[in-house]
Amino acid sequence: MLRLFGILLGIIGLVLTGGGLYLITLGGSWYYGVAGLLILLAAIRTFRGEAAGLYLYLAVFLGTVVWALWEVGFSFWPLVPRLVAPIFLAAAALLLLPLVSPARGRPALTRPFVLGGVVMAAGFAGFMALMFLPHGVIRNEVAITPGTVSAATQAAGGDWTAWGRTNEGLRHATVDQITPENVGQLEVAWIARTGFVADQSQQLQDQNTPLAIDGMLYQCAAGSQVTALDGATGEVKWQFDPKGASPYWKRCRTVAYFDPGPGDQCGPRVVMTTTDMRLISLRASDGKPCESFGSQGTVDLSANMGQLVPADPPDPNATVPAVPGFLAQTTGPFVGGGKIVLGGWVADNVSTGEPSGTIRAFDAMTGAQVWAWDLGNPAITNLPPEGETYTKGTPNAWSGFAIDEALGMVYLPLGNATPDYYGGQRRDFDDEYNASVVALNLETGREVWHFRTANHDIWDYDLPSQPALADLPDGKGGTVPALIQTTKRGQIFVLDRRTGEPIRQVEEKPAPQGDGSVEGEYYAPTQPYSTAMAAIGGDALTEARMWGATPIDQMLCRIAFKRANYQGDFTPQSTRDTIIYPGNNGGMNWGSTSFDESRNIMVVADMRMPVVTRLMPRGTFREENPGFLGDAHGALSAQFGLPYAHKLVNFMSPAGIPCLEPPWGTISGVDVASGKLVWQQPAGTGRDVTFPGLGLQNPLAFHVGMPALGGAFTTSTGLAFHSGTQDYYLRAYDTETGEVLWKGRLPSGSQSTPMTYLGKDGRQYIVLTAGGARYNPNDWADYVIAFALPE
Structure with missing residues (x-):
């Protein structure tokens, strides 16, 4: 046993010595090199059967404890790679x-050492047990400022009428049967299966939030198939499958609802878009297309958007038809003021000259296009001149819109002009509008204002979230109409939605410049920060924040960090x-915001x-990837038409574990009146x-906080619900404290934002779709699940 232990120490010592000495040459921590040498010496003497080898390792362990506490204090997850394996x-x-043997230095009394070993083993077991508890929970004492529930929220009553419950995008419900006192009694009320499985190997991902209107639910699957269900029983009433085909990024985050009023031959309608660029209006009563809309219920959305992309040299002037799917509908449409307003998702980073990001509005009754906003050519107010298209490759809006019908404005979160990661050939209007919130006049489509959240964006910092329209205290006894915009950067911008001026202070701060390796690129000297609002995550990385399950992969992450440009x-x-x-990916993403108005x-x-x-460089890319034509959202981005291709991977250890210390995702509550962080919990x-490459699912609920998808909704009773974690749960939080009050097990993972409504039977239901957690290939599914209090 001593020899085996000596061999184990020797392997560890060799790896730590080699890696640690290299880390020292990079200007990193000396711990690994010094500890590695000492462990190597301990290994030699232990292999010889000498007690001095074991004593030497124990001395290294004591030094490791001192070093770990000096570097990270008593923070639990940072201590795990530093201490768990050494304790063992x-x-x-x-x-x-x-x-x-006594001749090799065995102590006269061994019982104290055995007792110490038992204590250490208990400490190891204790560390493992603590992994099942949340750490890094934040709770700050913040005085809650009473707010005002908007007219739109009140008018929605017991329904959920739009993606964000209303067009204000607040995801706040006044239905009040479920409270912090009784939420622990929630149980599954019904489960429905749509038959449309979110097979992620086909880039299908279920991210839908259903609508609930007049006792009915309207849900869309990843391939744009719509299912209508009885909200009280889950019974499927009708289904519509547009049979759309697209090779990329198949999602349907929402449908819309339009009631034209009495006398219309189609009656209330469910408005949907497809991944292959169709706008369809369905009768809410039976799911049949409304014949008076467009052409027998359908409008072609691909017209005038520009469908050619440049080919890679040798012929720089050659063009090839765009692969189907370069333009798709993933979020929307949104209906307000009798108009259907929509943007679109454009395949990222394949080429210059991709389809346009133009925003369009259509008559909700007839489907006729009524206006267009082409930021590259403001002279176009509806259709482009004959034989022309809208400006290609402009920043697009792929996430949700918000609409204020009282002000007559629609608010757009814009992304980038693609390709994202090289800006040396950007046009002036690309840089002016990238990563911007834009307000358009809902009636005419003309711009009212825009506000940019990143300058000369070369990081893919698209605005991924639906703006939230809330009325905030103005400090004088009144309110100011605000727009809250969350970002991938973790910054929260709060603007006056009438003018676009910041309500909470925004400062331009100096930004780093390039290292001279990228020809033709230029860099913004400053970047905007919302300094009066809490930032969520995004703290600067340091070598000490590198992580891993053991000292070895943590050391390898430190080496990778020190070698990289940061x-x-x-x-x-x-x-x-x-x-x-x-x-x-964020920071915050398409899950957007829930705002408890009260x-x-x-x-x-x-x-x-x-x-x-x-x-x-283009030549290097061509040599290493002959015949590569582009993969939307893949690790390798061709960026045809530019002098550089691009590669992007998550920063992971060789063991497939993130190199950044947990949490890797959180749920947070922010007091918008003061800008302060109220609470924060690790996200599940x-x-x-699933373990990478093994296909096996982890049964252990280590509370690390995983990357969170989907958003939350809040209720007037003080609850917040979220299901977009990597584990299979719906959780209820206390909105004021962040305490987890209840969790319900799901049959599969959920990427969706849950919602709530009052059924025809008078019960409050909480519904979500569970089609499988992202990156988990084991449990693709087609569930719609409702929870309620016992009858």
Whole structure:
């Protein structure tokens, strides 16, 4: 046993010595190199059966404890890679001492050492047990400012009439049967199966929030198939399958509802879009297309959007038809003022000259196009001149819109001009509008104002979230109409939605410049920060924040960090490995915001995953990837038409574990009246996550906080519900404190934002779709699940 333990220490010592000495040359921590050498010496003497080898390892362990506490204090997850494995080895060393022969230094009394080994083993077990509890929970004492529930929220009554419950995008419900006192009694009321499975191997992902109107639910599956269900029983009333085909990014986050009033031959309608660019109006009564809308119920959305992309040289002037799916509908449509307003998702980073990001509005009765906003050519107010298209490759709006019918405005969260990661050939209007909130006149489609959240964006910091329209206290006894915009950066911008002027202070701060490796690129000297609002995540990375399950993979992450180009926020792209944090997924993403109007608290989910990127000169890319034509949202981006391709991967250890310390996702409550963080919880556990390459699901609920997808909704009774974790649960939080009051097990993962409504039977239901958690290939599904209090 001593020899085996000596061999184990020797392997560990060799790896730590080699890696640690290299880390020292990179300017990193000396701990690993010094500890590795000492462990190597301990291994040699232990292999010889000498007690001195075990003593030496125990001395290294004590030094490790001192070093760990000096570097990270008593923060639990940062201590795990620093201490858990060393504690296990220390327990083994103490328990092995009685096996040493007296001639090799065995102590006269071994019982204290055995007892110490048992204590160390108990400490190891204690560390493991603590992994099942949440750590890093934040609760701040913030005085809650009473707020005012908007007329739109009150008018929705017991229904959920739009993606964000109303067009204000607040996801706040006044239905009040379920309270903090009785939420623990929630049980499954019914489960429905739609038959449309979210097979992620086909890029299908279920991210839908159903609508609930007049006792009926309207849900769309990832392939744009719509199902109408009885809201009280889950009985399927009708289904409509548009049989759309698209190779990329198949999602349907929402449908819309339009009631034209009495006398219309189609009656109330469910308005939907498809991934292959069709706008369809269905009768809410039976799911049949409304013949008076468009052409027998359908409008072609691909017209005038520009369908050619440049081919890669040798012929720089050659063009090839765009692969189907370069333009798709994933979020929307949105109906307000008798108009259907929509944007679209454009395949990222394949080429310049991709389809236009133009925003269009259609008559909700007839389907006729009534206006268009082409930011590259404001002279076009509806259809482009004969034989022309809208401006290609402009920043697009793929996430949700918000509408204020009283002000007559629609608010758009814009992304980037694609490709995202090289801006040396950007047009002036691209830079002016990238990552901007834009307000358009709902009647005419003309711009009222815009506000940019990132300057010369070369990081894919699209605005991914639906703006939230809330009336905030103005400090004078009144309110100001505000727009709250969350970002991938973790910044929260609060603007006057009438003018676009910041209500909460925004400062331009100096930003890092490039390393000179990227020809033709230029860099914004400053970047905007919402300094009066709490930032969610996004703290600067340091070597000490690198993580891993053991000291070895933590050391390897430290080496990768020190080798890479990293200058903090907005580190520019480079031809060498560059760490970008927050990454292109966020921060906050499409789950958007829930805003408790009665308490002025917003609840958001975020993810924390640095990425490693690298620009590849065109010649190098062509040599290494012959015949590659582009993959939307893949690790490799061709960026045809530009001098550089691009590669992006998550910053992971060789063991497939994130190099950043947990949590990797959180649920947070922010007091918008003061701008302060009220509470924060890790977003669920590692249970149900599939081990990379093995296809096995983790049964252990380590409370690390996983990257959170989907958003939350809040209720007037003080509850917030969220289901978009990697583990299979719906959770209820106390909106004021963040305490988890209840959780319900799901048959599969959920990426959706849940919702609530009052059924025809008078019961309050909470409904979500569960089609499978992202990155988990085991449990693709087609569930619609309702929870309610016992009858």
